[in-house]
Amino acid sequence: MFAGNSSLESEQFRLPEGLAEAMRSVLPSVAERTVAAIVAEVPAYTEVFTGGTGRKLETAVRLALGGFLELTSGAGGAAASTPMVPSLDGAYELGVGEARSGRSMDALQAAYRVGARIAWRELSTIATSGDLSPGGMARFAGLLFAYIDQLSAISVAGHADGLATTGRARQQYLDRLAYGLLTGSGPDELAVAADRAGWEPPRSLTAVIIPEARARGVLPRLDPRTLQTFEGALDLPDGRTAVLLVPDAEGPFRGPLVAGLAGLGAVLGPARPWTGVRASYLRAQRAARLDLRPTPETTVDTEQCLADLVLRSDADALDDLRAQVLAPLDGLRAPQRAKLEETLRSWLLHHGRREEIAAELFVHPQTVRYRMGQLRELYGSRLDDPRTVLELTIALGSG
Template identity: 35%
Template sequence: MAIKSDTSESRISTDVVKTLRSGIGRVTEEVIEEIQTRIPEYSRPSDQIYIKVVRMAVEQAIEGFLDRIEHPGAPWNPEPFRMIGRGEAAEGRSLESLQAAMRLGARVGWRRLTELAGPLGLSPQCLYDLGEIIFLHLDQLADAAAEGFEEARAHVAGEIDRRRGRLLDLLLSRPPAGDEAIADLAEAAGWRLPRTVAAVALDDQHGTCRVPRLPSDVLTGPERPVPCLLVPDPAGPGQAQMLERALRGRRVAVGPAVPPASAATSLRWAGEALELSRRGVLPRGLLRCEDHMATLVVFKDEELVSALAEVRLAPLAHLRPTQQDRLAETLLAWLRHGRGAGEVAARLHVHPQTVRYRLRQLEELYGDQLADPDIRFELEIALRARQAVTACPARRGA
């Protein structure tokens, strides 16, 4: 990296540079002391390795400044300060402390220069030129450190993303992974292991699934066969609102809360709910499996439910479709909400006398079957399935 030549640099005499070099040791000690006194992050009196790193950085900064004066057009190697920037990122600090240390070192250097101006016979113009070089040099050091810092952060972020991807694969594996393996990989990925998780299945009908901006503790898997998220502690404070905000306007399904080792089960239920939403059996938007468990159970084996419906709804089969719909609706309300005509009428928003008439028809059609609790249970399953399918827009338009 070449440093652009500056006419001001050429006005500094070789004798001045030699004199400044002779005082490097004293200035270095003063800069280090000032930094460690005024910036707590760099005060580690018992850490000899770290003290050596700080000393090396200060010495290289001062040597680089003097080299710049002595050889204005010479190439400059920014790698040492890129390395320092990477070290700051590895320590988990921001660049503020490093930048403050650099500014402090520049002030100490400038102070010493002004003290030497008289003995060295430096003219005001010469002193001005030296000050300009100090701040230009400071900018270059800061830029190199920032480059290294961002490189390190990008590398760490990429590694964390890869580890979290492997963690999500492990959590969603079948058969379930062991608790110890999950805990080890969670620690390596910097992910606090929660008590429960909920999988979120994302709609991917167009082949591309963009993940919205989410908190860092939400694991994301947009490229998985079922694009998904994994939300820690879904019942925790603010988690429901966070999902509502992030996923508003999208077709998604949130699986039930389960222990981390059972995350695959939560995703399976979420995927089934999403598919029922696509078919119109469940509404679109953000679905929570916990709000639709009965429908999910009913549609778990549709062939079996269809066979059950064929048997239990056979007494209605010979009626006109509109009659079937009215009697099925009345029977389901009667099974779900009690056997009083008044309560059923209130649920259906019809007159109680209408309900009594329909119930008499049902008694004629079903006879003693309605007194059997097992048959009533099977009827409710069949009628719930019928109601869900009837409400499906695709089926209504067929």
């Protein structure tokens, strides 16, 4: 994958052993000067390469240059621009480590450039004092820079692989965190999962169930900490859904979230403390299953339809309740029954205030009195029973 420079390799070159030995003797000081120059010239490493980390880098530089001198002074000197396996492995791991540390390849490549300059300055001084010919100096320089370019290239590959691996690993941790949140894991377990995922917990989370096809377009507009999962997602008549867990969308921040989801067919649960977002998810799930949306594009805020959720949470029970509490009206003709149901509903709504009932129904107050007399004959004292009033309110309020 990382072939050497063919033109350089085609030219036989071998560093005299005495010269190579002289260069080996200065490698510790060359490594020390290289690290000092990197710290001074590459801001990203100003604090990183101090103490033990700096000494590890010095060792890595010394080993890499030692490998180069071994190649150029040995029988295989023609391939000196292609690092040996240990040097390649070290460069690869260096790139992986930089990715995991969150630093870009720009910083590492800058460090390689500084290292190449220091290495050439120090080693060329010895080469010159050893009477290396101009042609030999040129070949030596070409091999040294090609060697360092190869190390830089393999570090780039390591960095790319490190980013991919780190990204996949973090996404796996985020997925596990989202699953734990939806399934109701304990606060301590969730705190550990959040820490492993590198996810900063918010004050609250709001569960949003949204058509899967629209979820990706929404994410860039939301808090970067928003979690997306398909665990527990629903298959509704208009397609599969995803679940978004949106941070800190309570109080004055809820309105902008609802507005931002308008026309996307989303269902929003209430904001809950982040470790208790399962309650938000379950409410959104119930609302989605009841399908309170007049159209597939309508976004439903469950905070604005709590009564509907309560009344429609068990449709069969509600039907049974209506049949039970309205049974006294069963023997009436349909037109008469409809008028008495309408009057009873208004009576409950206006707490028996006859004038307000008459105004709402567009009838005379005496008509209201007459109808209420009929209802009292049918219900008797039950109209004064708080439980019966509650049951009638629920039954007629859903009509």
